[in-house]
Structures are given as structure tokens and as C-alpha cells.
Amino acid sequence: MPALRLSVADGTSIRLDTEAGAQAFLTGLLPMPADELPKGDAFFGVWDCGIGQFSYRYDGYATDPDAAHSPYMSIEEFSPGTFGVTLMDGYRMGVFDVTPTTLTWSSPASGDMFECRRIAPAPPRLSVSSATVEPVLGTAEVRSGEIVTAPAPKPEPVQPAPIEFPAAEVLQVTGWPFEGDWSCLSGTFETGAMAFKFGPDSVTVPVIGSTVGYADVTKIGGRETAYLVELMDGQQAALVELETDRMVLFAAGNLFDCARESKS
Secondary structure, eight states: OOOEEEEEETOOOEESHHHHHHHHHHHHSSSSOGGGOOSSSSEEEEEOOSEEEEEEEEEEESSTTTSBBOOOOEEEEEEEEEEEETTSSOOOEESSSOOOEEEEEEOOTOEEEEEEEEEEEEEOOOOOOTOOOOOSOOOOOEEEEEEEOOOOOOOOOOOOOOOOOOTOOOOSSSTTOOEEEEEEEEEOSSSSOOOEEEOEEEEEEGGEEEEEEEEEEEEEEEEETTTEETTTTSEEEEEEEEOOSSSEEEEEEEEEEEEEEEEE
């Protein structure tokens, strides 16, 4: 059987019929976790590179600070001040000789290289892991990378108005019929079944240890046996021919035949 390869943006290819290639491919389905970003300011910020302003935020990169930012797939630090950056679409770039005020930007795909100067720092890194969020009135300020809200009386509870979704049928928030642990086979991967864990608000791929939340879930054609799951990283998964113990999964250009292991 001929080797199965996937071409990526920089012209290289990934062999999908090997364990390493399959893992590299699946890693590309999910953005880089925030806790794996380089420490300190590194190259994050807005840079004037002559042809435009390149923006490196903690959640992604764009060639315009006001444009949508593409999430990072990976960031490698080869040496102090030298980084290789890969985006979710497979595009790769290098940033070299990074100082607090300057850096050199390069693209292996196009051969472009620009000398850039920093014109704005990145927004502060905010941690919400230990924060308690509740509705308050008052003014807020950012101090030393920490959100501080002035004390104020809590408002009386107000029953929120129902949310309307004109483009899609409103579905239950929990208890999706596809929730549970699934063992999925695909002709692309010869290393055996792949596990997917669909929860009430996110999906986990244990082989790469990554979890992505749902941005939206809608029925396909109004059927109870077909769902379109839009993920927070922009990916989509179609779950069709859904039964109690089996379904067909379309994700990242691959077709999987799935059997239920258990239901959450």
C-alpha cells in the first residue's frame, strides 16, 4: 500500500501511516496550550516590520493587530532569542535576534526576511485559575497584570432573557446523545483504534492529551442522528448515523467508524 502523506503550508509533508506522523497530524488539530508558551515577554507584542505591523498576542499571530489572530500550533525556542513558530494552518516562521526593541522575522516558505522594531507590548498575561467571577457594579482597572474591581453593591438577581439562535435549532446544554468514550477506526491510521471522549461541553483526544471546548452544536437537517460540532479552535466535526452504540465521525478530512466504549 503506498504511503499516505499530507502536505502542509511550508511545502513539507507528514506521513499519516506512521505513529509519529499520525501524532503530528492530530497535534495540529488543537491549538498550543497557554501554559506552554515561552516565559516572559519573548517576542510577544506588536512590531513594525516595514511592510506592515505584525502582532504576536498570547492567543495567536496576525499581520494586522486588529485582525483575527491565528492560534499557535507550536513554538520552539532553539536558543535564547531564536524561535520557530508554527500556526494552526501549518504556516511556519522564524523570529531571530529578539531584543526588547528589535527582532528579525523570516519565512522559510517565501524566503522573506524583515527587520522589525517593537511598537507595543503584548497585553498582560492574566490568570483566572483562582479567580471567582460574579456580577458586580463599579469601575475596574488593570494593575501589574491583575484585574482589580472596586467594591460595589450586588444587583438584585434578574432572570436572563432566553437566547435565540435564528440560524440553528436550539439544543439542550448537556446530555448530548453522542456524549461518552468512543473507539474510532480509520483507514488512514494503521496503528489501531483512536479514542475520542465527547463531554457535555468539550472533546478530548487522549493520544495527544488535548481538550477543546464546543463553540456551537447543531443538528444537521433537524435530525436526531446527525450533529455538527464547531470547536473553539475553528475546527469542525460531523457526527452522523448516530446510534446508541455507534456513529460515523468526520473530522479534519478523515472518516472514522466509531463504537461506544461507555457513556458519560
